[in-house]
Amino acid sequence: MNVTHRWLSIFEGCVLVALGIHILNSAGLLISGTAGIGMILRQLTDLSFGQLFFLLNTPFYILAWRTLGRTFTINTFISISLLSALSELMRHFVSIDMNPILSGTLGGLLVGFGLIILFRHNASLGGLNILSVYLERRYGIHASKTTLLADLLVFAVAIVALKAESIGYSLLAFAFLSSVVGRYHRPPKWAKAQEIKPA
Template sequence: MNITHRWLSIVEGCLLVALGLHILNSAGLLISGTAGVGMILLRVTDLSFGQLFFILNIPFYILAWYTLGRDFTFRTFFSISLLSALSELMNHYVSLSINPILAATLGGLLVGFGLIILFRHNSSLGGVNILAVYLERRFEIHAGKTTLIADICVLIAAVVFLDLSSLMYSLIAFLFLSSVVGRYHRPPKWAQIPVIEIKR
């Protein structure tokens, strides 16, 4: 694969995800995985989403480095750093007022398609994404199933912080994201990108 094509695709994927997350944040809604945890923590800390997202992903680099390889880890680190920076920029310069149903629909779709692009170019956005890629390559468990379970866990945790209507709209976003990943994600050829066994 052409290196320029790969990196441009990763940048485009991060742009889609950043816009999707910004739309959801603007409507007070959540999304799954580490991003969803970051959105929840926004309500109890003074840190920005970009800062929280970057910090929360630090432990997952260890899993990626030892099981998915140096190249995957480097691309994931770049993607997370870029998404954090884009989120900061959008938070300061892009102001939105959007209907929650439209926000849930657009946000879920944009994040889902952004993740598809990243997965196809051997990258991720850390956290659950790293776990999803690892389980897919190690046990052939489709990434869509892992993200769906993560969606449910984030939704349960969010009960404390969101009202019923926001939870329902967030669920719509979760379903759109999982639907996109489930229908469009094509697992890589296992032999081309092997999982590295951790030596005990």
């Protein structure tokens, strides 16, 4: 694959995810996985989402390096750094005031399609994305199943931390994200039940 094409695709995927998360953050809504945890902590700490997202993913680089290889880890590190930077830029320069139903729908779709682009170009956004890619390559478990589990875990934490109204609208984002990944993500043939050896 052409290097320029790959990195343009990774950049485009990060832009879609960053915009989707910014829309959700602006409406006080959540998304799944490590991003969802960062969005919850953003409301409980003085740190921004970009800062929290970068910090939360740090431990997962070890798993990625040892099980998924150097190229995947480097691509993922760059993707996470890029998403964190884009999130900071949007926080300062992009103002969005949108109906929460539309926010949940559009935010979930944008994050879902952005993740698909990253998965197809040997990258992820860390955290549970790394776990989903590992399980897919090692055991052939579709990424949508891991994403659904992540949705449930974040939802359980959100019940304690957020208002019922925000949780309800966030379920729209959860549903659209899982739907998009489940229908459009196609793991490559070599990713199915591939034996992964420690580095």
